[in-house]
Amino acid sequence: MSNNVYEDVLGIESGGRDSEHVEMMVDIYESADVISDLDFRTNTQQPLKQTGSGSLKTSPRRTPVCLVLLCFLLLTAVIVLSVYIYTNYTRETSITILTEEKDQLIINITSLLEERDQLLTNIVNITEERDQLLTNIVNITEERDQLLTNMVNITEERDQLLSNIVNITEERDQLLTNTVNITEERDQLLTRVKVFSSEKDQLEKRLSSEKDSLMKQRDQLQQEKNYLKFLYEQDGWFYYQSSFYFISSKEKSWSESRRYCTDRKADLTIINNREEQDFVKKTSGGALVWIGLTDSAEEGSWKWVDGTNMTTSFRFWRLFEPNGHRGENCAASHSSGWADYPCNAKFKWICEKIAF
Numbered sequence: 001m002s003n004n005v006y007e008d009v010l011g012i013e014s015g016g017r018d019s020e021h022v023e024m025m026v027d028i029y030e031s032a033d034v035i036s037d038l039d040f041r042t043n044t045q046q047p048l049k050q051t052g053s054g055s056l057k058t059s060p061r062r063t064p065v066c067l068v069l070l071c072f073l074l075l076t077a078v079i080v081l082s083v084y085i086y087t088n089y090t091r092e093t094s095i096t097i098l099t100e101e102k103d104q105l106i107i108n109i110t111s112l113l114e115e116r117d118q119l120l121t122n123i124v125n126i127t128e129e130r131d132q133l134l135t136n137i138v139n140i141t142e143e144r145d146q147l148l149t150n151m152v153n154i155t156e157e158r159d160q161l162l163s164n165i166v167n168i169t170e171e172r173d174q175l176l177t178n179t180v181n182i183t184e185e186r187d188q189l190l191t192r193v194k195v196f197s198s199e200k201d202q203l204e205k206r207l208s209s210e211k212d213s214l215m216k217q218r219d220q221l222q223q224e225k226n227y228l229k230f231l232y233e234q235d236g237w238f239y240y241q242s243s244f245y246f247i248s249s250k251e252k253s254w255s256e257s258r259r260y261c262t263d264r265k266a267d268l269t270i271i272n273n274r275e276e277q278d279f280v281k282k283t284s285g286g287a288l289v290w291i292g293l294t295d296s297a298e299e300g301s302w303k304w305v306d307g308t309n310m311t312t313s314f315r316f317w318r319l320f321e322p323n324g325h326r327g328e329n330c331a332a333s334h335s336s337g338w339a340d341y342p343c344n345a346k347f348k349w350i351c352e353k354i355a356f
Contacts, residue, residue, distance in 0.1 A: 257349030266353035268292030286335030
């Protein structure tokens with residue numbers, strides 16, 4: 001029986017069961033064999049020691065007990081083995097299922113990883129496409145803004161051109177109006193030119209006749225001038241710059257000297273410029289001579305005998321002159337310039353008479 005048990009154990013071992021459980025089962029069967037051998041030797045030795053019928057009855061009772069014990073042990077072994085086999089089967093089945101599930105999970109994980117990688121790749125591609133789209137949107141936005149700016153500029157240029165066109169149109173209309181007005185004025189001017197031409201011809205005729213008459217009058221006046229000049233020079237008068245001058249040889253007061261001049265339709269000389277002042281100084285020989293300048297009417301307001309004021313542009317007072325205040329109201333000329341003297345003082349005088 002033990003051989004069979006060993007064969008079963010070996011069969012179990014060859015079937016791939018767990019070695020530890022196999023060893024336990026072997027120990028159980030070996031214990032059963034030891035007990036059986038012990039009972040067998042006891043039964044064989046007791047008849048030798050005992051004699052009589054009492055000893056023979058005792059041996060058969062122990063044998064069933066051993067058999068029952070052996071059967072119990074075998075049953076226990078079978079139960080343990082069955083439990084072990086079931087447990088191993090269940091474990092192997094679970095392991096197999098778990099292995100299959102693991103493989104399936106690995107496959108699923110692999111698929112998920114591939115899908116994840118694919119998704120990551122897609123995300124990267126989508127991100128790149130998004131960035132590209134954003135860049136395109138930015139570029140398009142800039143182009144749109146540039147186009148809007150260009151459109152605004154073009155609109156302003158258009159408005160400016162329209163304004164220029166309006167202005168040019170107004171200028172054209174104004175020019176047309178001016179052209180019409182100028183044309184009318186030209187026609188009027190042509191008419192007036194014709195009239196003026198006619199009048200010019202008439203005036204030329206009149207001017208020609210008047211010119212001839214004036215030439216005759218000029219020649220006659222020249223002859224009279226020459227004759228008067230001759231007469232005045234014979235009477236002590238001098239001709240200078242369209243005026244006759246007379247210097248006295250006697251001395252009189254300012255009023256008497258002026259009366260002498262006015263009696264001869266002349267007056268005391270009026271000096272208007274440097275050349276005339278030099279002429280008076282040269283003619284008088286540097287002596288004191290009365291000139292037609294006085295402030296008798298208003299102290300400090302020097303006026304010429306023709307009523308005109310003495311201008312600041314033509315005055316030739318000596319240094320510190322005039323200085324006589326109310327006692328010296330008449331002016332006399334000297335080689336060094338003018339000075340104020342009492343009007344009753346007696347000096348020579350110069351008369352001046354405009355020739356024409």
